Amino acid sequence: MAGFSMRPCGDFRTTYRQDTRIFDTTVVRNAAVLGVIAVALIPFVLDGYYVNLFIQISYFAIAALGLNILVGFTGQISLGHAAFFGFGAFASAWINNTTGIPVLLSIPLAGLMTAAVGLLFGLPAARIKGLYLAIATLAAQFILEDFFARAEWFTGGSYGAAANPINVFGYEIYDDFSFFYVCLFFLVVMYLLGTNLMRTRDGRAFVAVRDHYLSAEIMGINLTKYRLMSFAVSSFYAGVGGAMYGHYLGFVSAEGFTILLSIQFLGMIIIGGLGSVKGTLMGTVFMVLLPEVMESGVSALSVFDWASSTDVTDGLAYIKEMAIGLAIILFLIFEPDGLAHRWQQIRAYWKLYPFSY
Amino acid sequence: MTSQGPILQISDVSLVFGGVRALSDVSFSVQPGELFSIIGPNGAGKTSMLNCVSGRYTPTSGTVSFKGQDVTGLKPNDRAELGIGRTFQNLALFGHMNVLDNIMVGRHHLLKNNVFNGPLYWFGGAQKEELEHRRFCEDVIDFLEISHIRKATAGTLSYGLRKRVELARAVALRPDLILLDEPMAGMNLEEKEDMARFIIDLNEEWGMTVVMIEHDMGVVMDISNRVMVLDFGRKIAEGLPDEVMANKHVKKAYLGEEDDDTDDDEQVA
Ligand SMILES: Nc1ncnc2c1ncn2[C@@H]1O[C@H](COP(=O)(O)OP(=O)(O)O)[C@@H](O)[C@H]1O
Ligand SMILES: [Mg+2]
Numbered sequence: 001m002a003g004f005s006m007r008p009c010g011d012f013r014t015t016y017r018q019d020t021r022i023f024d025t026t027v028v029r030n031a032a033v034l035g036v037i038a039v040a041l042i043p044f045v046l047d048g049y050y051v052n053l054f055i056q057i058s059y060f061a062i063a064a065l066g067l068n069i070l071v072g073f074t075g076q077i078s079l080g081h082a083a084f085f086g087f088g089a090f091a092s093a094w095i096n097n098t099t100g101i102p103v104l105l106s107i108p109l110a111g112l113m114t115a116a117v118g119l120l121f122g123l124p125a126a127r128i129k130g131l132y133l134a135i136a137t138l139a140a141q142f143i144l145e146d147f148f149a150r151a152e153w154f155t156g157g158s159y160g161a162a163a164n165p166i167n168v169f170g171y172e173i174y175d176d177f178s179f180f181y182v183c184l185f186f187l188v189v190m191y192l193l194g195t196n197l198m199r200t201r202d203g204r205a206f207v208a209v210r211d212h213y214l215s216a217e218i219m220g221i222n223l224t225k226y227r228l229m230s231f232a233v234s235s236f237y238a239g240v241g242g243a244m245y246g247h248y249l250g251f252v253s254a255e256g257f258t259i260l261l262s263i264q265f266l267g268m269i270i271i272g273g274l275g276s277v278k279g280t281l282m283g284t285v286f287m288v289l290l291p292e293v294m295e296s297g298v299s300a301l302s303v304f305d306w307a308s309s310t311d312v313t314d315g316l317a318y319i320k321e322m323a324i325g326l327a328i329i330l331f332l333i334f335e336p337d338g339l340a341h342r343w344q345q346i347r348a349y350w351k352l353y354p355f356s357y
Numbered sequence: 358m359t360s361q362g363p364i365l366q367i368s369d370v371s372l373v374f375g376g377v378r379a380l381s382d383v384s385f386s387v388q389p390g391e392l393f394s395i396i397g398p399n400g401a402g403k404t405s406m407l408n409c410v411s412g413r414y415t416p417t418s419g420t421v422s423f424k425g426q427d428v429t430g431l432k433p434n435d436r437a438e439l440g441i442g443r444t445f446q447n448l449a450l451f452g453h454m455n456v457l458d459n460i461m462v463g464r465h466h467l468l469k470n471n472v473f474n475g476p477l478y479w480f481g482g483a484q485k486e487e488l489e490h491r492r493f494c495e496d497v498i499d500f501l502e503i504s505h506i507r508k509a510t511a512g513t514l515s516y517g518l519r520k521r522v523e524l525a526r527a528v529a530l531r532p533d534l535i536l537l538d539e540p541m542a543g544m545n546l547e548e549k550e551d552m553a554r555f556i557i558d559l560n561e562e563w564g565m566t567v568v569m570i571e572h573d574m575g576v577v578m579d580i581s582n583r584v585m586v587l588d589f590g591r592k593i594a595e596g597l598p599d600e601v602m603a604n605k606h607v608k609k610a611y612l613g614e615e616d617d618d619t620d621d622d623e624q625v626a
Binding site: 017020192193194196197199200202203204205207208210211214216217218219220221222223229233275 | 411412413432434437438445450451454458461472476484487491492
């Protein structure tokens with residue numbers, strides 16, 4: 001009975017408050033808290049390579065959650081998410097450089113600015129859907145890329161823009177070690193906010209618009225308002241993720257925010273699971289680790305003579321690039337509900353073990 | 358109650374789709390507290406009539422007034438806020454949501470939390486408000502006897518249960534006027550009896566005015582205060598159930614098709 005939530009026997013709820021918790025049992029909640037604590041220990045036990053990977057995962061995961069709210073939860077589409085990610089990166093650097101507002105504040109402010117821009121480019125969604133909307137967002141991607149190249153006052157044009165390091169109580173965060181904790185903080189906060197949104201009025205309205213827009217309207221939901229709001233929220237997340245990215249690198253240039261990155265964001269949420277908050281995180285981890293794992297696979301093979309010939313190593317480099325596309329295709333065919341769904345099934349299996357069949 | 362004037366007033370409503378006249382100059386009114394049924398053969402324009410009331414369709418001509426206000430130009434969501442709720446002939450649940458969330462969507466226009474304080478949940482008062490409305494939804498769930506499936510995904514339920522959840526969702530809106538499009542279609546006798554009981558309770562205990570489309574004549578005659586008959590988009594009769602049953606046009610246009618011939622002949626003779 002896939003439709004029923006899986007709980008251990010004897011776990012009864014006596015109040016509605018218990019029944020609306022984010023984590024459905026105390027065990028799961030404790031596991032999540034332990035998970036965060038375990039992640040917080042990474043910089044102490046693992047080397048800088050893993051710290052860097054985690055930092056990448058966090059800013060991408062935040063941006064990807066935004067895209068999942070738009071695509072997975074509201075049922076719209078965007079091929080321009082990378083451009084909003086980029087806009088957030090430039091906006092935060094610009095706010096901080098021109099006004100001196102501390103970076104920790106300029107990051108959420110950049111999110112709000114990006115939300116406004118996302119709202120603007122989302123306006124076509126008030127009228128069009130599906131393929132037509134996809135093309136409209138593709139236009140957003142190219143218009144913004146062009147804007148990055150031209151608006152020197154904002155982006156530094158072809159030189160790019162310098163982004164200051166984060167400053168916490170007068171202490172500048174230059175190294176990955178400290179930045180890691182800033183990322184962990186933002187990741188946890190943004191995912192909690194997203195989870196809460198989805199269990200309150202406006203989050204339900206998004207899903208209602210996705211599942212059956214005509215009856216959503218009959219239930220009192222203003223379709224135009226929620227379609228646009230979804231673009232704004234989505235871009236807010238993209239902006240915050242992009243801003244973190246910018247301040248991490250210390251420098252923002254327009255090249256990184258192409259359609260390829262937009263497709264990668266789509267890959268993250270498809271692989272993780274459309275319409276799943278935790279799936280978004282899983283999908284991002286997958287997409288960030290995939291090239292790394294392939295890289296180490298390539299270097300492991302190079303101990304063989306045949307594998308160290310340039311033909312093979314060049315070929316493998318291409319395969320690495322294609323792997324992303326291949327992963328998306330394979331997931332669409334074999335696991336269309338994504339990693340989150342698979343995870344749910346594994347959990348259900350172990351709960352019923354050994355009586356499952 | 359009746360001194361306030363009609364809760365719903367339909368005046369000369371026509372609806373044209375290309376060459377098809379789905380409705381031709383239909384007028385009627387429904388008094389507060391009434392249980393009003395619309396009957397007629399398939400394709401008579403019954404669903405189209407409800408769509409004009411709920412805002413899915415805008416009449417080609419004519420007006421729809423609700424509580425004395427002209428709502429002809431209003432969008433469906435604005436009409437929901439004014440107090441019109443409905444269910445659909447072809448199920449229209451939010452298939453991937455669970456039953457409870459489906460019903461909570463009915464509270465949309467009454468909830469105040471939003472995209473800013475909803476995410477802050479514990480701090481902005483959203484949690485408190487959500488739980489209050491959850492309590493109301495649980496009352497609706499108890500009333501419609503669907504507590505055993507409250508966490509089930511709506512799309513996985515049986516037809517009869519989905520119809521019931523749709524009713525629950527519309528009731529959660531706390532409408533003054535509820536429109537039911539064939540609430541008992543495809544149900545077995547027991548399910549029909551339950552549904553009839555719910556509709557009577559909604560009307561009498563919850564104080565909702567009901568406009569219902571239904572094919573089961575037995576139920577319609579039993580529970581309706583008044584009945585209107587549509588045929589080819591025209592109103593051919595309106596009145597008390599007995600009067601309408603006795604009406605010649607009605608027998609010819611509608612009941613004649615369903616009753617068996619000998620019985621019909623005897624009655625006419
Ligand atoms: N959206 C539409 N487009 C075109 N024709 C429609 C539409 N909706 C209803 N109709 C037509 O209007 C007529 C009445 O349909 P309907 O109101 O669904 O009848 P009923 O509910 O009484 O069976 C039918 O001829 C139907 O084909
Ligand atoms: Mg119909």
